[in-house]
Amino acid sequence: MKNPIKYLLSGLFLFEAILCNAEHNQKRVLTLGIGHESNTFSTVLTKESDFIILRGADVLKGEAWADVFKNADIELIPTLHAHAWPGGVVERSAYENFRNEILKDLKKAGKLDGIYMDMHGALHVEGYEDAQSDLIKEIRHLTGNEVLISGSFDLHGNLSPEFVKNIDLITAYRTAPHRDGAETKARAAQMLVDAMKFGWKPQIESVVIPILVPGEKSITEVEPLKSVYAQIPDICKIEGLIDVSIFAGYCWADLPRSAMRVFVVAKDKKYGSAAKKEAIHLAQQIWNSRRKLELDVPSGSIDEMIHKSEEYTGKTVFISDSGDNTTAGAPGDNTQVLDALLRLNSKNALVAGIVDPEALKACIDAGTGKEISLVLGGKVDNVFGKPLKINTTVLYITPDSVMKTNRGAAVIETGGVKTVILKTRRSFVEIKDFKDAGLNPLDYKIVVVKLGYLFPELRDIAPVHLMALTTGFCNLDMRSLPFKNVNRPCFPLDPDMVWEPF
Numbered sequence: 001m002k003n004p005i006k007y008l009l010s011g012l013f014l015f016e017a018i019l020c021n022a023e024h025n026q027k028r029v030l031t032l033g034i035g036h037e038s039n040t041f042s043t044v045l046t047k048e049s050d051f052i053i054l055r056g057a058d059v060l061k062g063e064a065w066a067d068v069f070k071n072a073d074i075e076l077i078p079t080l081h082a083h084a085w086p087g088g089v090v091e092r093s094a095y096e097n098f099r100n101e102i103l104k105d106l107k108k109a110g111k112l113d114g115i116y117m118d119m120h121g122a123l124h125v126e127g128y129e130d131a132q133s134d135l136i137k138e139i140r141h142l143t144g145n146e147v148l149i150s151g152s153f154d155l156h157g158n159l160s161p162e163f164v165k166n167i168d169l170i171t172a173y174r175t176a177p178h179r180d181g182a183e184t185k186a187r188a189a190q191m192l193v194d195a196m197k198f199g200w201k202p203q204i205e206s207v208v209i210p211i212l213v214p215g216e217k218s219i220t221e222v223e224p225l226k227s228v229y230a231q232i233p234d235i236c237k238i239e240g241l242i243d244v245s246i247f248a249g250y251c252w253a254d255l256p257r258s259a260m261r262v263f264v265v266a267k268d269k270k271y272g273s274a275a276k277k278e279a280i281h282l283a284q285q286i287w288n289s290r291r292k293l294e295l296d297v298p299s300g301s302i303d304e305m306i307h308k309s310e311e312y313t314g315k316t317v318f319i320s321d322s323g324d325n326t327t328a329g330a331p332g333d334n335t336q337v338l339d340a341l342l343r344l345n346s347k348n349a350l351v352a353g354i355v356d357p358e359a360l361k362a363c364i365d366a367g368t369g370k371e372i373s374l375v376l377g378g379k380v381d382n383v384f385g386k387p388l389k390i391n392t393t394v395l396y397i398t399p400d401s402v403m404k405t406n407r408g409a410a411v412i413e414t415g416g417v418k419t420v421i422l423k424t425r426r427s428f429v430e431i432k433d434f435k436d437a438g439l440n441p442l443d444y445k446i447v448v449v450k451l452g453y454l455f456p457e458l459r460d461i462a463p464v465h466l467m468a469l470t471t472g473f474c475n476l477d478m479r480s481l482p483f484k485n486v487n488r489p490c491f492p493l494d495p496d497m498v499w500e501p502f
């Protein structure tokens with residue numbers, strides 16, 4: 001008989017070896033993100049301080065995509081995730097700091113099986129032709145081609161062929177206004193988990209559709225796109241196909257890559273032709289309906305929209321100041337709508353809001369209930385806007401605890417028109433934004449927002465929505481913008497062009 005102690009020890013070694021092997025086989029995924037929608041018409045650079053940056057465990061907190069990886073017993077190595085509110089082109093040093101930190105962590109990470117990129121897709125950086133491609137090429141340079149890379153995107157992204165060549169799995173939001181952000185990111189994670197598990201070698205087929213369309217004319221809840229997006233789930237069920245993304249693109253970027261796109265991801269190159277066929281079919285439908293890509297609400301000049309609001313007796317009318325839409329990168333300090341409301345002697349109107357930290361400080365210094373003179377707005381957007389001189393009463397100032405954050409605000413009243421003055425650039429996109437300033441939007445006849453389309457919560461409660469076609473860095477009239485670098489011909493800049501998908 002063998003020495004029992006030796007026997008026991010050898011058993012222990014074997015057990016340890018099995019454990020080590022199990023540990024060794026645990027898949028490892030590194031995560032990163034640089035998300036920004038960069039408006040190349042804006043004169044204001046987006047700086048590093050404009051980004052919300054998360055690192056380490058903070059990245060994963062409360063994220064459904066992180067749970068997908070954890071549930072699949074995948075070890076996560078979260079690196080920098082930086083996201084900012086849409087704005088002008090990103091400062092070169094900000095991007096390079098982010099990229100270098102990600103690459104440094106990637107070098108330290110050891111052997112990886114996958115990478116998850118939490119992106120927006122419309123990033124543009126000063127001095128770079130295509131920073132997103134730069135980032136993924138640098139990553140590939142370190143990882144080689146064996147590591148699978150999966151990315152989630154806003155459907156308002158513009159992904160170049162160079163970028164797509166280096167990524168394995170792509171998925172984008174299927175709703176605009178966006179209702180499926182968390183779901184999309186979780187899908188990108190699940191695709192990566194499945195690809196690693198089943199050993200897929202994904203192939204992405206795409207069609208670039210030469211259309212420049214603002215989000216306001218490519219809403220997925222209305223035709224013509226509603227029925228096109230509705231086909232996605234069925235196409236994903238076709239043998240060998242994994243996912244379909246229809247990118248409306250981001251039109252306020254004067255770049256060669258700005259366009260609509262369809263991506264179909266196949267499990268393997270043998271399903272490439274099936275993927276291409278579906279991409280062409282979707283692209284053809286979109287192209288055929290290009291002249292129907294129009295606003296889904298009445299639109300016109302500011303004065304026309306203010307007069308039109310009177311037609312809706314007893315109903316609150318939301319009016320979008322669409323040229324100064326901060327959710328598409330505009331500065332948010334244009335006063336042209338406030339000026340028109342005062343000139344037309346509007347009553348019971350609310351302007352939410354105008355960004356002006358200087359004017360906000362003047363309100364704080366004066367205190368609530370005080371009458372003051374203000375020179376409001378027109379300080380950042382000095383191309384389309386100009387400061388407005390008003391005598392006004394300070395009605396409300398957010399508490400100190402809120403004022404310390406970027407949600408600080410004051411409410412002033414001028415001749416029947418209330419205006420929210422904001423500390424930092426943002427738009428009122430949900431009911432909470434009004435509540436925080438002590439306001440209920442439905443108390444007013446007119447509510448002006450610095451948006452194009454209304455975001456889901458407001459879209460769901462707004463009795464009426466009108467689109468004021470104001471001037472600004474987010475002008476909805478594509479043909480009035482000074483495009484120089486987009487690929488031509490494209491619709492609607494070249495309205496009679498002939499094209500077919502390929």
Ligand SMILES: [Zn+2]
Binds near residue numbers: 154155156178
């Ligand atoms: Zn978007």
